Structures are given as structure tokens and as C-alpha cells.
Amino acid sequence: MAKSIDVTDLNIYYSDFLAVQDVNITIPARAVTAFIGPSGCGKSTFLRSLNRMHEVIRGAHVEGKVLVDGEDLYAPEMDPVNVRRKIGMVFQRPNPFPTMSISENVLAGQRLNSKRMKKSEADDIVEQSLRSAGLWAEVKDRLDRPGSGLSGGQQQRLCIARAIAVEPEVLLMDEPCSALDPISTSVIEDLIHELKTDYTIVIVTHNMQQAARVSDQTAFFNLAGVGQPGRLVELGPTEKMFANPDDPATEAYIQGRFG
Numbered sequence: 001m002a003k004s005i006d007v008t009d010l011n012i013y014y015s016d017f018l019a020v021q022d023v024n025i026t027i028p029a030r031a032v033t034a035f036i037g038p039s040g041c042g043k044s045t046f047l048r049s050l051n052r053m054h055e056v057i058r059g060a061h062v063e064g065k066v067l068v069d070g071e072d073l074y075a076p077e078m079d080p081v082n083v084r085r086k087i088g089m090v091f092q093r094p095n096p097f098p099t100m101s102i103s104e105n106v107l108a109g110q111r112l113n114s115k116r117m118k119k120s121e122a123d124d125i126v127e128q129s130l131r132s133a134g135l136w137a138e139v140k141d142r143l144d145r146p147g148s149g150l151s152g153g154q155q156q157r158l159c160i161a162r163a164i165a166v167e168p169e170v171l172l173m174d175e176p177c178s179a180l181d182p183i184s185t186s187v188i189e190d191l192i193h194e195l196k197t198d199y200t201i202v203i204v205t206h207n208m209q210q211a212a213r214v215s216d217q218t219a220f221f222n223l224a225g226v227g228q229p230g231r232l233v234e235l236g237p238t239e240k241m242f243a244n245p246d247d248p249a250t251e252a253y254i255q256g257r258f259g
């Protein structure tokens, strides 16, 4: 189910503004890859190019190749809606649909795909997804209550359950803990650790300790200068990136000397 991603010579634009330049990276399956770097260097932009969310913005486009297990995401015959189903995303702020119940939230992706299913099948998906997201025990007696009634950390796990209910191949997470308290953050980090046995996970984080704790490889992005596009400076095993990076800018950023 989990798939690897190969990015070649990727340039990412907002109209004619080149936001991210010349990214080459391989993201392995069943591992966590962290994107770190100072504000504005294009981490979120690059993340959104990995499931064709970027082009939702008017004028936004990419050049280059993104292959998922060898399949070109930007090939003309690719349906972007289908791409986004296979490559799920969890955002910074938990965003359950406020008028939907907990179980309806989990099933929202299936309903969007207008998939018809029996009640028993739907119940199984709800239970399985909530179990995988580590939320089942806390919500099993109130599945019909609104998702918005949960705590922030529970809402984020509900969003993770919603993302995995459609059995994606990749899970993209854009600062998934930045709105959460330390305990909820630690629960989500444990969950990321468990999910990587089944999924390819990419996480954008400003939290260096978090990158060090959850990821197997780390990619450091930076701007060459003001008004310049973001670039991938260095990619390596997380332990090496934190202990002994090759690039002085990586070391300076990790040590908190800028950004």
C-alpha cells in the first residue's frame, strides 16, 4: 500500500513567482521524512506539490517530475482528485467538518468518492480508522456526536482517521502538532511512529526535537537570499543531519542560529 516518491528537477511557481527551485529527492516507503527550514523557504509549497494541492491556487503550477512508485503524478491522464485520495493530507489546524458527527467525519472521504457501502462495512471502516488513529477508545461511545466537540488533539487524530479511512498510499502532514499541547503532540508523534509501518509519511515541522524524534530522514530547505526561491540544501538520515550535517547552513539552522 505504501509507495515511494521520486522527485526530479521540480520547480514550483505561484504564477510567475518561482517559490521552490530544482528539487531532487527520493522519499522512501514505510518511513518518515521530515522537511525542516526557515519560514518561507517553501516546505509547505513543496509538500502540496506532492498531491497536486498546489495547483488549486489560481496560477500555481509546477515543472519537473513527481513519480509515485514510478507513476507520473502530473501526467495528463492523471485525475488530480484521485491523486489527492491516494496521497492524503493532514493540516496544521485540526479541521473536522463541524456539522458532521465523529463517524461521518471519518467517512467523509468515502462519501466524496461517492462510494456506496453497507452499514456494516461503514462501521468497520470507522472502527478500523479510529483504532489506527489511536482514538477509538476515547470516542467509541459517542460516534454520533459532532467531531467539533472533541479536544484539539482528539480532533487532529480524527483528521488523521479521516485521512487514512480511504487507505492512502502516502500521508502528508503539514505541521500537524503546531496547534496542540505537549501531551497531544506526544500522542500524535507516537501515532506517526506506528503509522509508518503501513504508510509513507512526510511531515513539515518547525520543531527540531520533533523532526529528530519522529523521522528517519530529514530534508533541510533554505532560501539562497531574500527574494530567491527555496531550495533543498541537504537530505540525509535524521541522525546524521542532527549530529554531523554536511552543509554549514544545515548545522546553523539546527542549532537555532537562524530561522
Ligand SMILES: Nc1ncnc2c1ncn2[C@@H]1O[C@H](COP(=O)(O)OP(=O)(O)OP(=O)(O)O)[C@@H](O)[C@H]1O
Pocket: 014, 017, 019, 037, 038, 039, 040, 041, 042, 043, 044, 045, 046, 057, 230
Ligand atoms: N498562495 C500563495 N501565493 C503566492 N505566493 C505564495 C503563496 N503561498 C506561499 N507563497 C510564497 O511561497 C514561498 C514559500 O512559502 P511556503 O508557505 O511554502 O513556505 P514554508 O517554508 O512552508 O513557510 P512556513 O514555515 O512559514 O510555513 C514564500 O515566498 C511565500 O510567500
